Amino acid sequence: MSVFKRAPIAVRREERAAHIFMLPWFLGVIFITLGPMIVSIGLSMTKYRLIGKPRFIGLDNYVKMFSDARLMQSLKVTFLYVIVGVPLALALALLLAVVLNKGVRGLSFYRSVYYLPSLFAGSVAIGVLWRQVFGAEGIVNTIAGWFGIDSMGHSWVGDPKTAIWTLILLHVWTFGSSMIIFLAGLRQVPQELYEASALDGANKWQQFCHVTVPVLTPIIFFNLVMGIINSFQNFAQAFVVSGGTGGPTDSTLVYALYVYQQAFGSTRNMGYAAALGWLLVLIVGVLTGLNFLFSKKWVHYAD
């Protein structure tokens, strides 16, 4: 006789059903994610131009990275995008969550409206729209004209000084998904903490700094990590706004776009692109690791 009690039949059935329902996901992970990932390790050590067979070249692709000026440019662009875009989006999300949490009338309406951009900002259509909005004859210039700023004819997406900022703005605009999570978090802040701090004479701002934010830190942390990972993967917006070139003068050459160009552009360095993909894994991995390391200093988990 076994010492373990077998689970009742009903539970086992449920487990089996669960496994069957999870099967599509498992298959997807194995064949669509894991499989290609393993193959790409192999490819990253070859010269492979899609047409023809891959040729093994050892670590040459990784060595090449050190002398690749466009890779450096692309890293610069990507880090600017992440370092400016992610905190801005988070701050905006938190601010609006706090405002909405005050019990605005029609809360669910606003919640949906602010969430919408997160749903479709990655789409091609929004990229096209953005190019129009910030174009030489776009609505931004029209509105600037109302305030006496004559920028008509200046294309914000066509100027290397401003093009990346239009993309950062587009990213900030997608604050909605973090906002929803913040809203849920705000509901969890114990009301008695506010009452207690009010009795001690704390004003609203002090309450925000010393009650709301500390309680929310696990959620801020979650949003920060997800935000960083997502922004490193930005592709569609930069692709559409720059017409696939990362231009003008590589000023919108975000990392994923550069990987795509290497893989499918005129040079078709599939092997090098695979190596670049692994560099991205490394970068995001290290950043996430650092995030977790530093999180011990500022994230408070209620116990």
Place this chain on the structure above:
Amino acid sequence: MRTSIKKLLAAGAAGAMLFSLAACGGDSASSDDESGPVTIRFAWWGSDTRAKAQEKVIDAFEKANPNIKVETETSNYDDYITKLSTSAAADDLPDVMTMIDPFMADYMDNGSLLDLNEVSDNLDLSKFSKDTFSGATGENGEKYGVSMGVSSHGLVINTKVFEKYGVEVPNDDTWSWDDFENAAKQISEKSGGEAVGYSIDMTEQLGRLWLRQNGEDYGIKGKEQVGFKPETLAKFYEFEKKLIDEGATNSADQAQEMFAAGNAPEQQPISQDKAGISLISMNQLGQFEQAAGHELKPVMWPGETQAKERGGWTKQGTFVSINANTEHKAAAAKLVNFLVNNEEAAKIMGLDRGVPANPDMAKAIESQLSDSDKRFSDWVTKLQKVNTQEYTNMNAGAATVITEAYGRAHESVMFGKATPLDAAKSFKSELQQAVTQ
């Protein structure tokens, strides 16, 4: 027990036989007599308008060849290029596909394309002169594609804009780069900001023209070497920069935005009467005129008569090629033959991909040409007459990077990120790297 093993063996043997039968079926289909019905795939790039016409041609072909069914695939140019290379990687190229120099060089080097001489039973190439295979010819005279039309990029003048601002249309048979600059400058000045003289082009066409006028080119025929001096290209960049600074063109950021938006005819300043001169792919002349609502004048290149030698060129706009590994050589060859040698097909397609390189077809469609078609075909004829300088292809590695590498160098000058000379040097070194790779 025994019987079941026997049964199993029998079943296995039957299965094996079925397999070999199926294999036989495959074999006989690839031989040339083709008794049974076959299905072949045909892929091309282009607009919806082109797709509609092309489908009509396919219908006519299927009617004439009831045993051949054609599956079609189409997408815009950029996606087509990407899709084709991934299909090549998966060993799944279509049986028949449109190709373009320099993009096809990789496929030629790699042995992905069929030498059309091999299928001469079903494909008649006798009407095509030798120079129509330039760009598609292998080292030993292999013909990897046959022309679907002659076209080229070229400048058009919006005479309405010239008239409106009282600027004289230059004589394009003899105009110099100075004349070009003056005309552009005058339009910008006299229009008071409503229009620009020249809608600046971000591609490599004019740069290459300039090099060729100076007796240089990107490549040197038969040599793994880049064929131009950075100083020569730098002169052209300086000229363009001057045009921008004088206000003879739109600003670099506007040009960049338009370039990123994909250069649709109706969005171009030239078809909105906001520019006097613009560079277009000339087989789109009709679409540009339609967008503008009036005619545009295709012109000869500036600086040709003053230059060391004429720099212009004409080339085959599109080739059609056959997959070297097709299982249905004969059917594929029949389709290609129909596309390039059949009057009905020629009449349906018109000048969509350029002037047919088969003179009989060009003649067959003459009577149906619209006015703008005629302007286009006259321009091609004239260009072919005056430009005798050969069009040199670079080897596969270099040819494919020209567009992007030039684009980056050009942008860096236009936005003042690099001096003309440095930009020209970096373009050259990128090409050099690609040549020797």
